[in-house]
Amino acid sequence: MWCPTLRGSAIAALYDKGRTWLIGSDPGLLRLRMATRTTAALGCSLVVMFLLTKATGQPLTVALLGVVITMIASRSVNEPDPRQQRITMALLPLPGALSITLATLLAPHNIAADVVFVAVVFGAVYIRRFGARGQALGMVAFMSYFFTLYLRANVKELPWLIVAVAVGTVCTFVMTTYVLPDRPETVLRSTIRALRARMAIVVDTTADAVRTGRLDERRRRRMRARTIRLNETALMVQGQIEDKANPAMLYRGVTAEQLAPWLFDAELAIEWVATAGRRAVALTAEIPVAARDELTIALAMLSRAIRFPEDGGLREAADQAQRLLEAPDPAAGDAEGNAAVRRLALAISNAATATAEVRAIVEGAATGRAPEAADTPPPPDDEPPQQGLRQTTRQAIQASVAASLAIVTGELLAPARWYWAVIAAFVVFAGTNSWGETLTKGWQRLLGTMLGVPAGVLVATLFGGDKTASLVAIFVCLFCAFYFMTVTYSLMTFWITTMLALLYGLLGQFSFGVLMLRIEETAIGAVIGIAVAILVLPTTTQTTIRRDTRAFLNSLSDLIEISTATMFGGDETVSPTEQARQLDRNLQQFRVSAKPLLAGVAGLAGRRSIRRGLRIFTACDRYGRSLARNSERYRDPVGAEALSDAFTSAAAQTRRNIDTLIAMVDGASDMTVYCATDDLDAAECRARNHAGEGEPDPDIRRFLSAVHALRQIERSVVTGAINLGALDRLQVEAPTAS
Secondary structure (H helix, E strand, O other): OOOHHHHHHHHHHHHHHHHHHHHHHOHHHHHHHHHHHHHHHHHHHHHHHHHHHHHHOOOHHHHHHHHHHHHHHHHHOOOOOHHHHHHHHHHOHHHHHHHHHHHHHHOOOHHHHHHHHHHHHHHHHHHHHHOHHHHHHHHHHHHHHHHHHHHOOOHHHHHHHHHHHHHHHHHHHHHHHHHOOOOHHHHHHHHHHHHHHHHHHHHHHHHHHHHHOOOOHHHHHHHHHHHHHHHHHHHHHHHHHHHOOOHHHOOOOOOHHHHHHHHHHHHHHHHHHHHHHHHHHHOHHHOOHHHHHHHHHHHHHHHHHHHOHHHOHHHHHHHHHHHHHHOOHHHHOOHHHHHHHHHHHHHHHHHHHHHHHHHHHHHHHHOOOOOOOOOOOOOOOOOOOOOOOOHHHHHHHHHHHHHHHHHHHHHHHOOOOOHHHHHHHHHOOOOOOOHHHHHHHHHHHHHHHHHHHHHHHHHHHHOOOOHHHHHHHHHHHHHHHHHOOOOOHHHHHHHHHHHHHHHHHHHOOOOHHHHHHHHHHHHHHHHHHHHHHHHOOOOOHHHHHHHHHHHHHHHHHHHHHHHHHHHOOOOOOOOHHHHHHHHHHHHHHHHHHHHHHHHHHOHHHHHHHHHHHHHHHHHHHHHHHHHHHHHHHOOOOOOOOHHHHHHHHHHHHHHHHHHHHHHHHOOOOOOEEEOOHHHHHHHHHHHHHHHOOOOOOHHHHHHHHHHHHHHHHHHHHHHHHHHOOOEEEOOOOOOOOO
16 A cells, blocks of 8 residues: 655655755855856846947947957956955956957958967967966957957957957956855855765765665766765865865854864765775675665665754764664674674764764854864975976967967868867867877867757757847856866867857858868867877876876875874974875876876776776875874873884885885886885784773774774885885885985
8 A cells, every 4th residue: 555654755855865966966056156157247248248339330249259258257267365356357358458459450461360379379378377367368368369350350340349358357247246256155055065965975875785785886986986076075175165265254163274174074984984885785695684774774864864964863873873883793694794784883873973073063163162273384385396398388389389280271171260170279278287188178079069069950940030049048058068167078068069059040140061160170170289289299198197196195105294293292284184185186186187098098008007006096095084084183192102113113114115106106116115014013012902901092092093094005005016016025124214
């Protein structure tokens, strides 16, 4: 018999999960906010310029330039500090006016105009070395010159084109500063809510695996991807705390130094749940069905409690896990199955406690009961000197060569539409660090264009003759393009291509041949950009990988040093948690650089090598964060002074092994790694002897957790070095540092 109550519960559960996925898919609603603001600024600019051109008798093309500048200003001006954003906005009309003037005066002289265009391309890329402001100014200079040539503007239109640039900038400024401004504290609250959603998604994925007792490769990839997204969202929260938001504005008395470690603990606890869940699923055959059901219930309770902490369900989830911990061992099956059940139950209990502590401390801060924050000096801002050409100089030369070839080839194919080839050749260098990334961006642009053409033909045919519907559809396409811009480049290109078909239809220039020509010109520009990236001053993906590998390993070595100093009263320049976040950032950068190789650029052997390295680095990152948090909480117990000697010796040897691994990455041979197993075993034995027969006190447990984390890091580093050809030597005494 069907029960309406059960049906309502199922619908409510489905609604809750859908809401969680929606919140987690766009952390802090940043993409939605950006797309809405940019589209609104475009609409405002279009209305103002349309009225202005109607009143002055200027062509509609003048209004289009204002819209383009609005789009560039909205997307390019992204400094964290609002004051710096306003300065950049005020500067934008200067390069725009200069480029428009040059293009207008040189338009009748094709060769001179093309030569200056190449110089503008060089300057637009070269100026990126000055950060976000340089990138914004360079992009405005490029687009202003480009569209002025494309519109074939004459000298009489020059003042109005400059006015269009000013109008576009002002509309962007008004939308950004007054109508839809960034409110850092509101974004922080939304991002923390998204972090909770990501945590719940990871727990739901773990619960599904435990319930079914299956963890095939597809489910394993899904769990790994969702754990990575959880870490990315946590980094986003950290970025908000560091650069923009003041947590005290949301939670009275809570500082950034307090909030970051609390969220860090909760993230680690959820990752532990996922790890323990995978181990439990691997032993499904040895765990009774009843125990699996209890674990699934506990995970479901934890997931709901994380999504809705105000309901107070975290305590219930912890109690459910505690009942499993207190159950007799035979109820859980054999020894290994029992250990897996207890491990997962303990992880659930710890996750419930960690997330409950964050809520309790924040609520306590709201009533003025927050603990004192420790003073942490800012991290040093030391930039190592670069060898050879800087990346911006290298890319400026590459982009100039690519633009030159695109101009010549594009004009040979279609003298009136050569600009698509130049655009494709120019943009493939934006945000890339190697020819592998350029290749990825090039084919994504081509794919988006090829898919966008048939969609554009269909939409333009449907809305043909209806100007109002076409205009609405154009803004919908623009909104979607901006919304999906940071998701995947091919999606953004798809929506832009669809929008162009609608725009040509609105202007009476639509034809299937024009859109096919866009595919051809885009393919030419993308191929030229990729070829230049490979042949002209190439920065290979392997070179970028080696650079990012060194950065990650150096951060890992620093983390071990800082954590050891924190545990035993040494001098540290930054907190272990902050250094752990830097390790996270370096891992994320490694993933970005390795993406082209994982996509197949390096061949099968290269993919296997990169995947193996990524697994090793992911393990080092996970255990490095565990080491950081345990070191911050550890207080050297009275009478346990001998613990520091063995741990410090093991940490020093691990750092020497990291140096060996860095040397191997740089091409050294005949290197040897010396395992720190003896020192780690000695540290663990001394800690257990100090604890005696009873239950270890919290500091001894933290010390043992730190030893375990350092042991896993050391094993990973030694494995990585041996994979590269290092020799392994076990010694009772580690060699002294040179």
